[in-house]
Amino acid sequence: MQDRRLKYVLILPAALLVLGTTIWPLAVSLVTSFRDWRLTRSLTPGPFIGPEHYVTALTDDPDFANALQVTASFVAIDVALTVVCALGLALLLRRAGVLHSLTRAVLILPFAVSPALVGISFRFMFNAEMGVFTWLAGAVVPWLQGYVWLADPVAALLVLVFSDAWRWVPYMTLVVLGGLSALPKEPEEAARIDCASEWQVFRDVTLPALMPVLAVVAILKTVFALKMFDQVVTLTGGGPGQSTVTLAYLVYSIAFRWYDMGYASAVAWILTAMLVFLAVWYMKLILRKPGGA
Amino acid sequence: MNGTRATAARRRKLVMKGLESAILLLALFLILFPIVWMALTAFKRPVDLFELTLLFTPTLDNFRTIFAAPWNIGAALWNSTVVAGLTVLISIPCSTLAAYAFSRFEMRFKGALFFTILATQFIPAVVVVLPFYLLFRDLGLLDTHLALVIVNLAIVTPFAVWMLKGFLDAVPTESEEAALVDGATRLRVILDIVVPMVWPGVLVTAVFCFILTWNEFLFALILTRDNAVTLPVGITRFRTERGDLWELIAAAGILISIPMFLLSSVIQRHFVRGMTGGAVK
Amino acid sequence: MADVSLRNLTKAWGGFTAVRDQSLEIRDGEFMVLLGPSGCGKTTTMRMIAGLEEPTAGDILIGGQRVNDLPPRDRDIAMVFQSYGLYPHMTVEDNIGYPLKLRGIKGAERAAQVRAAAAKVELEPLLHRRPKELSGGQRQRVALARAIVRRPTVFLMDEPLSNLDAKLRVSTRAEIKHLQHELGVTTVYVTHDQIEAMTLAHRVAVMQGGEIRQLDTPEVIYDRPADLFVAGFIGSPPMNLVDGDHADGRFTAAGGFHATTGVARHGGRAVLGVRPEDVTVGPAGSGDLDASIYAVELTGDAVLVTVQAGAARIIAKADRAWRAEIGSTVALRLDASRLHLFDAASTKRLQPE
Ligand SMILES: Nc1ncnc2c1ncn2[C@@H]1O[C@H](COP(=O)(O)OP(=O)(O)OP(=O)(O)O)[C@@H](O)[C@H]1O
Numbered sequence: 001m002q003d004r005r006l007k008y009v010l011i012l013p014a015a016l017l018v019l020g021t022t023i024w025p026l027a028v029s030l031v032t033s034f035r036d037w038r039l040t041r042s043l044t045p046g047p048f049i050g051p052e053h054y055v056t057a058l059t060d061d062p063d064f065a066n067a068l069q070v071t072a073s074f075v076a077i078d079v080a081l082t083v084v085c086a087l088g089l090a091l092l093l094r095r096a097g098v099l100h101s102l103t104r105a106v107l108i109l110p111f112a113v114s115p116a117l118v119g120i121s122f123r124f125m126f127n128a129e130m131g132v133f134t135w136l137a138g139a140v141v142p143w144l145q146g147y148v149w150l151a152d153p154v155a156a157l158l159v160l161v162f163s164d165a166w167r168w169v170p171y172m173t174l175v176v177l178g179g180l181s182a183l184p185k186e187p188e189e190a191a192r193i194d195c196a197s198e199w200q201v202f203r204d205v206t207l208p209a210l211m212p213v214l215a216v217v218a219i220l221k222t223v224f225a226l227k228m229f230d231q232v233v234t235l236t237g238g239g240p241g242q243s244t245v246t247l248a249y250l251v252y253s254i255a256f257r258w259y260d261m262g263y264a265s266a267v268a269w270i271l272t273a274m275l276v277f278l279a280v281w282y283m284k285l286i287l288r289k290p291g292g293a
Numbered sequence: 294m295n296g297t298r299a300t301a302a303r304r305r306k307l308v309m310k311g312l313e314s315a316i317l318l319l320a321l322f323l324i325l326f327p328i329v330w331m332a333l334t335a336f337k338r339p340v341d342l343f344e345l346t347l348l349f350t351p352t353l354d355n356f357r358t359i360f361a362a363p364w365n366i367g368a369a370l371w372n373s374t375v376v377a378g379l380t381v382l383i384s385i386p387c388s389t390l391a392a393y394a395f396s397r398f399e400m401r402f403k404g405a406l407f408f409t410i411l412a413t414q415f416i417p418a419v420v421v422v423l424p425f426y427l428l429f430r431d432l433g434l435l436d437t438h439l440a441l442v443i444v445n446l447a448i449v450t451p452f453a454v455w456m457l458k459g460f461l462d463a464v465p466t467e468s469e470e471a472a473l474v475d476g477a478t479r480l481r482v483i484l485d486i487v488v489p490m491v492w493p494g495v496l497v498t499a500v501f502c503f504i505l506t507w508n509e510f511l512f513a514l515i516l517t518r519d520n521a522v523t524l525p526v527g528i529t530r531f532r533t534e535r536g537d538l539w540e541l542i543a544a545a546g547i548l549i550s551i552p553m554f555l556l557s558s559v560i561q562r563h564f565v566r567g568m569t570g571g572a573v574k
Numbered sequence: 575m576a577d578v579s580l581r582n583l584t585k586a587w588g589g590f591t592a593v594r595d596q597s598l599e600i601r602d603g604e605f606m607v608l609l610g611p612s613g614c615g616k617t618t619t620m621r622m623i624a625g626l627e628e629p630t631a632g633d634i635l636i637g638g639q640r641v642n643d644l645p646p647r648d649r650d651i652a653m654v655f656q657s658y659g660l661y662p663h664m665t666v667e668d669n670i671g672y673p674l675k676l677r678g679i680k681g682a683e684r685a686a687q688v689r690a691a692a693a694k695v696e697l698e699p700l701l702h703r704r705p706k707e708l709s710g711g712q713r714q715r716v717a718l719a720r721a722i723v724r725r726p727t728v729f730l731m732d733e734p735l736s737n738l739d740a741k742l743r744v745s746t747r748a749e750i751k752h753l754q755h756e757l758g759v760t761t762v763y764v765t766h767d768q769i770e771a772m773t774l775a776h777r778v779a780v781m782q783g784g785e786i787r788q789l790d791t792p793e794v795i796y797d798r799p800a801d802l803f804v805a806g807f808i809g810s811p812p813m814n815l816v817d818g819d820h821a822d823g824r825f826t827a828a829g830g831f832h833a834t835t836g837v838a839r840h841g842g843r844a845v846l847g848v849r850p851e852d853v854t855v856g857p858a859g860s861g862d863l864d865a866s867i868y869a870v871e872l873t874g875d876a877v878l879v880t881v882q883a884g885a886a887r888i889i890a891k892a893d894r895a896w897r898a899e900i901g902s903t904v905a906l907r908l909d910a911s912r913l914h915l916f917d918a919a920s921t922k923r924l925q926p927e
């Protein structure tokens with residue numbers, strides 16, 4: 001009504017913040033990605049060179065290809081692991097019990113730990129000589145005794161996944177638990193009375209009803225996995241070799257080790273494009289009006 | 294006949310119960326063990342590090358050491374507090390006003406505007422930090438609190454708007470309308486009626502944003518060197534030419550984690566909602 | 575004090591019209607009730623008067639001044655909301671005092687006015703409680719006190735009694751009537767409860783589908799409903815309505831139902847209406863027509879007798895001592911002076927000459 005102008009005034013500060021802190025840098029990065037600009041040669045931006053950086057990245061850069069492949073593997077394993085574990089754990093935790101409520105109470109803790117600290121801690125615990133996980137793995141599976149986890153490309157990636165899952169699975173379990181508690185009880189009870197086995201109840205009743213929540217979990221986890229950076233720095237440092245260099249870490253290396261701002265911007269924008277694509281998908285999912293499935 | 298079937302069913306149930314307990318114990322172990330182990334390490338002397346035993350003589354030396362020169366973790370603690378505090382102080386009032394407008398008014402391009410604000414959550418921090426690094430370098434702002442606050446606003450503001458809108462949507466509008474009729478201006482209504490009613494939500498959002506900023510690593514890594522180093526970057530620096538000083542890392546890890554454990558348990562119920570923006574109740 | 579006029583007021587959301595071309599003159603000091611079924615646009619009309627909703631078309635005048643473009647705070651109105659709209663974080667005293675605080679009335683003077691308003695609705699002992707520590711009736715009275723504390727020119731009340739139990743509703747209803755009489759403030763009152771409308775109103779506007787169907791005193795609305803909708807909506811149990819044919823002042827329906835109407839100049843399909851209290855049951859053969867008893871219900875103060883008269887079912891209100899077997903035959907007598915006849919096509923009332 002009389003708030004015709006006021007409503008825009010109210011939005012203005014936040015809109016300016018978002019504009020200044022994300023839209024502006026995004027635009028600058030985009031422009032930079034079409035320029036030749038190495039800080040080692042010049043402190044000011046170089047000439048426009050067209051889409052050359054993008055062409056290089058997509059056709060002729062083994063580092064990019066490697067990072068893309070590492071990121072893809074990481075995302076695939078991480079997301080699958082998170083969704084499956086969170087769903088399983090949430091289904092168990094739905095019941096009452098001492099162990100159950102104890103577990104529910106600690107679910108929030110890992111998420112409060114700084115990802116950088118998680119990375120360092122896991123590096124310590126997978127340390128070859130004094131890592132407690134190294135020792136535990138050896139105690140359970142004898143041929144893993146003295147195994148140097150972080151020196152093996154595949155194992156290092158798995159440790160990276162493990163450290164990320166440690167932080168996210170409990171959190172996503174809370175999310176799924178929230179979704180489960182919002183489900184009506186009657187359909188499950190009706191199915192039980194119709195003599196469905198527990199497995200059939202889960203497959204035919206619970207799982208379909210939970211699908212929207214699981215989709216949110218999967219997409220959200222994909223987004224965060226694509227951005228994976230902190231633990232790469234503090235846990236593996238991208239190694240051994242380049243076996244755990246993710247796209248975000250690659251951008252960081254190009255920009256702040258080789259100081260090639262133009263190329264770094266282009267790679268960053270490729271990553272951004274993938275994330276924006278996912279973002280649109282995610283928004284459609286959650287902004288959808290209730291009753292839309 | 295019936296008896297044997299009942300016994301079999303009971304046995305099966307017992308096995309399932311045992312399996313369930315085993316899985317939960319394993320989950321508890323996996324969740325808690327790294328935290329407990331790091332906590333223990335923080336009280337170990339360097340010589341005890343190699344001993345994978347729970348029996349050792351605890352010491353507080355590590356905590357004394359990290360606060361002393363050359364580590365001076367107190368400075369990082371101060372930096373983290375200032376940066377997280379300022380970020381929250383700037384972003385929460387702005388976000389509250391915007392969330393209120395999004396929640397209560399119809400406007401043109403509302404959908405598109407809201408969508409844009411939300412979509413920025415998904416933008417990778419590396420793409421944001423490149424231009425800011427160059428800008429701050431030119432302005433001489435590298436390694437300052439201000440630089441960190443500005444970039445952290447990029448992460449925190451969209452989250453805050455999203456969360457606060459959820460809280461505001463849940464508040465009935467009748468009291469606000471009553472105040473309008475009673476003679477209040479819209480701004481008066483926001484201050485006198487809306488903020489007191491949605492105060493718990495504002496607090497939860499503020500805590501949530503504080504945790505996000507406190508744990509932020511990438512910006513701090515790139516934009517700070519000595520003066521403005523925050524705790525997550527600070528803990529990566531406990532290293533000499535002889536290698537990592539694990540007992541000091543662990544002690545600093547406790548320092549960085551304890552306040553977040555406390556804060557997050559205070560707002561546990563709302564934590565999930567904050568992250569998923571009400572998509573999940 | 576002021577009069578309120580609505581001129582061709584319309585409110586639409588997208589393609590949906592909630593209030594359609596509505597005109598209404600509310601006199602100074604009048605108690606006007608908007609009555610109608612759920613969703614008919616009562617609240618929307620009231621919110622437009624308050625300034626909480628912007629009309630799509632038409633004008634609103636308060637005291638002769640066009641207020642369309644004034645915000646609520648400049649219209650000098652007070653409103654009682656359906657769920658009261660109390661300020662949950664303020665005490666009762668602060669709730670009542672808030673309108674005064676906004677007008678810069680301070681300290682002792684404010685306290686005195688709050689106390690006086692609270693006294694009118696017997697709230698003095700509760701001044702330091704918060705809304706959540708009050709019962710529904712007490713909250714309701716806080717909302718009333720907050721409305722009367724600053725002598726507005728118009729009161730708006732949106733179903734203020736709907737959240738109260740039956741007993742409290744009766745006593746609060748009387749309080750509202752008394753207060754309005756004492757203060758003499760122009761009042762617009764929204765309800766879907768016809769008893770409230772009948773007991774409180776100087777005039778009632780019966781609404782349906784965003785339009786006013788009849789605007790008159792409660793007596794006229796009850797005795798001479800303007801159309802079939804009003805006839806069926808007002809009265810409990812509702813008026814008996816029988817479909818049939820009408821010619822030369824005589825109404826006939828399938829199965830031998832008939833009545834004399836006194837309306838000469840109408841012929842064709844028609845609907846005859848008669849209120850249950852205007853139908854008397856007696857021994858078979860003693861009345862206008864015989865019918866068999868379908869059901870007998872004791873309501874406490876009366877007995878409702880449903881009879882099957884031809885194809886129609888008619889409810890009659892009998893003395894509370896009246897008894898009869900289901901299936902037995904009785905005679906019906908319709909009070910000829912209180913029959914209502916409606917044209918079937920236009921649904922409008924046909925007035926006897
Ligand atoms: N903001 C809105 N947007 C769209 N339609 C609305 C809006 N507010 C009300 N309506 C519609 O307008 C119509 C009239 O609503 P209104 O609230 O005036 O009804 P009412 O007569 O007060 O009913 P009740 O007795 O149930 O309170 C309803 O059909 C309602 O769905």
Ligand SMILES: [Mg+2]
Pocket residue numbers: 616617618732
């Ligand atoms: Mg209403």
